[in-house]
Amino acid sequence: MHSPHMDLAKQIDQAMRDWKPKRLSQAELARLSGVPQPTISRTLKGDSIPETDTLLRISKVLRISFSGLDFKNTYPQITKNDEEKLLSDYRQLSDFNKGRLMEKADQLLMTQNKSKSKSNTNTHKAQKKAA
Numbered sequence: 752m753h754s755p756h757m758d759l760a761k762q763i764d765q766a767m768r769d770w771k772p773k774r775l776s777q778a779e780l781a782r783l784s785g786v787p788q789p790t791i792s793r794t795l796k797g798d799s800i801p802e803t804d805t806l807l808r809i810s811k812v813l814r815i816s817f818s819g820l821d822f823k824n825t826y827p828q829i830t831k832n833d834e835e836k837l838l839s840d841y842r843q844l845s846d847f848n849k850g851r852l853m854e855k856a857d858q859l860l861m862t863q864n865k866s867k868s869k870s871n872t873n874t875h876k877a878q879k880k881a882a
Contacts, residue, residue, distance in 0.1 A: 760797040766813040775813070784808040803862045 767775045777795070781788035786805050793799045794809075801809070810817040844852065 759800060760795050762815070763809060763813065764795055766815045770813065780809065780812060784812045803859060807862065 767777075767780060775783075777788050777791045780786070781791055784791075786801070786808055790799075790801055790805060791809070794801050800806075807817050841849065841852065
């Protein structure tokens with residue numbers, strides 16, 4: 752059975768294989784990134800997808816672009832019904848939990864914007880070099 756997380760797992764595994772001078776082990780990646788080895792193992796098996804900050808730490812060690820990771824098959828397409836359910840669920844939350852959710856959304860947006868900004872900066876630098 753093909754896990755929807757496998758495409759991302761394959762990219763990380765390939766980057767570990769390409770590590771120079773030798774293949775990077777899960778234990779070494781854990782040590783260098785500060786990400787627990789069981790988290791790396793679950794990610795490589797396609798059993799789960801780690802939090803954004805965890806993926807950022809892994810991608811930094813592997814010298815791969817976070818924004819270049821292929822998430823298209825990792826998450827299902829969000830439909831209008833999904834958005835409506837999300838809004839309905841939000842309305843049922845307590846004020847305290849609404850606040851927690853808003854904080855998490857802000858964190859995700861900041862991480863997403865940092866990643867996009869770094870990607871755009873690297874693209875601009877590469878274009879300048881090529882010119």
